[in-house]
Amino acid sequence: MCSHGLVRSWSIVVPAKRLAVAKTRLRPLTTTLPGTAHDELVLALLADTVAAAGACPAVGAVVVVTDDTAATAVARGLGARTVGDEPDRGLNPALEHGAREAGGPLVAALSSDLPALRPDELARALDAAATTAPRCFVSDAHGTGTTLLTAVDTDLGPRFGPGSAAAHRASGARALSGSWPGLVQDVDTEADLRAAQALGVGPHTAALLERLRGACTGS
Numbered sequence: 001m002c003s004h005g006l007v008r009s010w011s012i013v014v015p016a017k018r019l020a021v022a023k024t025r026l027r028p029l030t031t032t033l034p035g036t037a038h039d040e041l042v043l044a045l046l047a048d049t050v051a052a053a054g055a056c057p058a059v060g061a062v063v064v065v066t067d068d069t070a071a072t073a074v075a076r077g078l079g080a081r082t083v084g085d086e087p088d089r090g091l092n093p094a095l096e097h098g099a100r101e102a103g104g105p106l107v108a109a110l111s112s113d114l115p116a117l118r119p120d121e122l123a124r125a126l127d128a129a130a131t132t133a134p135r136c137f138v139s140d141a142h143g144t145g146t147t148l149l150t151a152v153d154t155d156l157g158p159r160f161g162p163g164s165a166a167a168h169r170a171s172g173a174r175a176l177s178g179s180w181p182g183l184v185q186d187v188d189t190e191a192d193l194r195a196a197q198a199l200g201v202g203p204h205t206a207a208l209l210e211r212l213r214g215a216c217t218g219s
Contacts, residue, residue: 009058009106010058010107010108011102012110013099014109015094016065017068019043025189033212034212043070044205048114048201049115051078053119056120058123063098065097066082083097085097096156105153106130106150106152107156108150109158110147114147116202121181122148125178126150134152135171136173136176137149138175140165143165144166
């Protein structure tokens with residue numbers, strides 16, 4: 001439950017790239033692994049993120065913006081709604097499209113690579129956002145990126161990309177800080193994945209990593 005005892009109905013928009021172009025900085029790791037490990041890892045990260053968002057008491061709907069058929073199947077299997085990336089002009093237009101499709105006064109964009117996210121962490125961040133400013137954001141563990149961007153009765157105004165934390169701050173969004181380690185630990189590199197594992201990843205990522213470990217050791 002949110003810290004103020006209120007259950008607010010947020011719409012969460014999660015972008016999911018086509019698997020062929022997703023998480024390229026993880027390829028130095030996944031190219032050493034068997035078969036379709038890269039695609040499976042991207043989907044596992046998405047699945048744990050969507051599952052955590054859907055289990056959050058402050059969230060009324062999860063909308064995944066994607067043109068990837070496998071990502072669509074994963075999202076729908078977890079109860080999320082999916083919409084196509086009709087603009088097909090990059091991440092920020094996709095998020096703006098998803099926010100319009102989601103509708104409602106409380107909308108947030110959430111990174112798709114947060115396997116250690118806990119529903120209560122997201123609830124606390126959303127509750128803080130609802131009482132802080134019309135637009136708020138949470139920086140990633142490195143302090144340069146953004147994992148959550150919120151909008152209350154206003155346009156989302158996403159500025160994701162390199163240096164997005166500074167870009168969101170410059171656009172007028174208020175930075176949020178709190179005890180939500182899983183919310184800030186996105187996964188772009190092998191070091192990020194190890195950091196997420198140390199926090200405790202969700203069941204989809206955990207099961208995949210265990211299976212891959214077994215395949216690598218021949219057990």
